[in-house]
Amino acid sequence: MTFLSLLQQNMALFLGAVFVLGLLVGSFLNVVILRLPVMMERRWQRECADLTGTPKAEADAPFNLVTPRSRCPQCGHLITALENIPVLSYLGLRGRCRHCGTPISFRYPLVEILSALLAVAVAWHFGPGLPFLFALLLTWSLLALTFIDLDRQWLPDDITLPFLWLGLLINTRGVFTDLESAVIGAAAGYLSLWFVYHLFRMLTGKEGMGYGDFKLLAMLGAWLGWQAIPLIVILSSLVGTVFGVSFLLLRRLGRGQPIPFGPYLAMGGWIALLWGGRITAAYLDWALG
Secondary structure, three states: OOHHHHHHHOHHHHHHHHHHHHHHHHHHHHHHHHHHHHHHHHHHHHHHHHHHOOOOOOOOOOOOOOOOOOEOOOOOOEOOOHHHOOOHHHHHOOOEOOOOOOEOOOHHHHHHHHHHHHHHHHHHHHOOOHHHHHHHHHHHHHHHHHHHHHHHOOOOHHHHHHHHHHHHHHHHHOOOOOHHHHHHHHHHHHHHHHHHHHHHHHHHOOOOOOHHHHHHHHHHHHHHOHHHHHHHHHHHHHHHHHHHHHHHHOOOOOOOOOOOOHHHHHHHHHHHHHHHHHHHHHHHHHHOO
16 A cells, blocks of 8 residues: 555545645745745846846855755854754744744744645645645645735735646646636736726825736636636635724724735635635525525
């Protein structure tokens, strides 16, 4: 009996393996969330220098998702393998750098735990198979986009565009929807928010959202089809309203302070991925009496 067949027959073992994998991927997502924006900024600076003919600065040391090794931002202590075990290392170090005692952000274990829990939810919903694997990839991409948008208030094309194309490709085999619905979903997702953006700007003279939001909804449309777009927009608006009002009541957010919409789109898209069909069916049953 192969390990894969064992996982297929033992749900508890399958979920346990997915949980551990989610923790490991969550550790990697922390690197993506921190480094990808910096990598893109450096690339833009090089491109601007090429376009303007500006003398280039001395070449920076290699900086990517692998190099250099992670280190404490305060004292420069290199993080060892034992200090980089998801969640356990944070608990063992009591949330502080072993060398200088600087507090380590709770965000690191939070992302790892979220990655694991969301992965288990996907595994429980889909079970072993191709839809599960692709849903897992989409889930982790949405998690990375959420935290990058919270930090930087932009959604990297380096994630949204490749995943948009991946959504179209997998739906040539009808993994989540048919190809026609996926193509229309990508176009409808982009154009719907593009229209709202320009209408809002025309009426108020302000920009209500960024182009990254258009691309994220297009990406979700490519994965789930045009039928999911209204539900995603409604869910993300509801979630955004709840969080926005809560932050205002708790005075964590000033009036007029911009709120990134990407995390709410990601939440709405993930809910639609798992339960969109049930939510839509329940609504139609209620509406039609």
